[in-house]
Amino acid sequence: MKQYSEKEIWEMLVSVPDPEIPALSVLDLGIVREVVLTGEQTLIKITPTYSGCPAMKEIEENILKELQAQGIDNAVVETILSPPWTTDWMTEEGKEKLRKFGIAPPEGSSADKSVLFGEAKKVTCPYCQSRNTQMVSQFGSTACKSLYKCEDCLEPFDYFKCL
Amino acid sequence: MQNELVQYTLRLGDNALILGQRLTEWCGHGPILEQDIALSNMALDQLGQARMLLQYAAQLKGEGSTEDALAFFRQEGEFRNLLLLELENGDWGKTIARQFLFDTFNYFQYTALLQSEDETLRAIAQKAIKEVTYHAQWSAEWVIRLGDGTDESHKRIQEAVDSLWEWANEMFVADAVDELMLEKGIGVNLTEIHALWEEKVAQVLAMATLQMPAETWAQTGGKQGDHTESLGFLLAEMQSLPRTYPEAKW
Numbered sequence: 001m002k003q004y005s006e007k008e009i010w011e012m013l014v015s016v017p018d019p020e021i022p023a024l025s026v027l028d029l030g031i032v033r034e035v036v037l038t039g040e041q042t043l044i045k046i047t048p049t050y051s052g053c054p055a056m057k058e059i060e061e062n063i064l065k066e067l068q069a070q071g072i073d074n075a076v077v078e079t080i081l082s083p084p085w086t087t088d089w090m091t092e093e094g095k096e097k098l099r100k101f102g103i104a105p106p107e108g109s110s111a112d113k114s115v116l117f118g119e120a121k122k123v124t125c126p127y128c129q130s131r132n133t134q135m136v137s138q139f140g141s142t143a144c145k146s147l148y149k150c151e152d153c154l155e156p157f158d159y160f161k162c163l
Numbered sequence: 164m165q166n167e168l169v170q171y172t173l174r175l176g177d178n179a180l181i182l183g184q185r186l187t188e189w190c191g192h193g194p195i196l197e198q199d200i201a202l203s204n205m206a207l208d209q210l211g212q213a214r215m216l217l218q219y220a221a222q223l224k225g226e227g228s229t230e231d232a233l234a235f236f237r238q239e240g241e242f243r244n245l246l247l248l249e250l251e252n253g254d255w256g257k258t259i260a261r262q263f264l265f266d267t268f269n270y271f272q273y274t275a276l277l278q279s280e281d282e283t284l285r286a287i288a289q290k291a292i293k294e295v296t297y298h299a300q301w302s303a304e305w306v307i308r309l310g311d312g313t314d315e316s317h318k319r320i321q322e323a324v325d326s327l328w329e330w331a332n333e334m335f336v337a338d339a340v341d342e343l344m345l346e347k348g349i350g351v352n353l354t355e356i357h358a359l360w361e362e363k364v365a366q367v368l369a370m371a372t373l374q375m376p377a378e379t380w381a382q383t384g385g386k387q388g389d390h391t392e393s394l395g396f397l398l399a400e401m402q403s404l405p406r407t408y409p410e411a412k413w
């Protein structure tokens with residue numbers, strides 16, 4: 001088996017998509033936390049976006065499949081909980097890809113999340129860039145998104161919530 | 164001490180599992196599509212939290228225990244969830260009232276668990292608090308919307324809050340397990356959480372033009388495994404597949 005460097009492993013992971021938003025790779029999302037090469041093992045540490053995220057199992061399998069395709073057969077994927085994933089780890093490139101995909105990327109830092117009942121956040125429409133938008137529902141098509149609508153172009157859209 | 168930590172973790176895990184299971188019953192039955200989706204998403208968050216907690220409980224127990232074995236092959240008397248969470252959903256008002264009373268408690272509970280001396284519970288709390296914050300916000304908004312809504316919605320949500328009050332009281336009754344966990348710096352201080360909870364609940368009920376129920380007794384037993392008949396029916400449905408086909412894979 002060919003020995004790859006840590007950097008080469010990271011580069012391979014660029015082609016592993018998120019199953020729910022295939023426009024994004026697992027690296028864009030920031031869920032790969034660490035690659036550890038011990039010689040005997042290629043350990044990939046990932047962290048879930050939401051604790052109930054149904055895509056985690058598939059992500060794990062897709063990572064293993066991609067590495068196997070590159071001839072790495074000693075890969076192990078480990079799920080770690082701490083520190084917890086935050087939308088702050090999403091790359092700028094990832095946010096741009098989301099916008100092109102029609103999903104408004106998280107705005108601001110996760111630290112400013114309103115506690116208990118705060119005002120709904122103002123979000124930019126990914127289609128016409130208007131700020132004149134309204135939250136329709138806190139919970140959208142998946143747990144990580146809220147449903148919004150644009151008052152200018154009238155399109156409904158998903159907003160990737162800050163976490 | 165190890166046994167108390169298992170019990171404490173099971174209580175947290177079973178609360179998430181049983182409430183998650185109850186919420187899934189709304190899937191396809193919500194009053195409007197957005198809220199149907201909201202409850203399904205919250206159910207998913209609860210099940211995700213349940214998995215982390217039951218995996219930890221299984222690891223602490225050892226002897227080959229697994230999260231699946233804990234969820235699907237325990238009997239009614241072995242579950243440690245609060246009675247409030249196993250009660251039938253009732254109408255939309257009752258589901259919202261239960262969610263609000265519990266989410267508010269859970270928000271303060273996980274906030275306190277961020278300081279737990281137990282590393283795994285602390286990591287789980289870091290994950291859960293973000294989700295629970297969104298839940299608490301959502302259910303408080305719904306209490307206000309129903310209370311300050313029509314005569315009918317006002318009447319129903321008030322009745323729901325009144326009827327659930329004695330069940331909600333179980334959240335604050337500490338037993339020997341809670342006391343030991345608090346003493347070790349692992350668990351939360353239920354007296355402190357009760358005060359924070361009362362303040363928040365009173366604030367939301369006032370905004371909803373609802374009456375705070377009078378002080379009453381506490382329905383207890385859930386945390387020790389003494390359940391209402393509702394849990395048996397819930398488990399029969401939840402556990403039927405893995406019990407019928409124990410080796411099923413898909």
Ligand SMILES: [Zn+2]
Binds near residue numbers: 125126130150153154
């Ligand atoms: Zn627009």
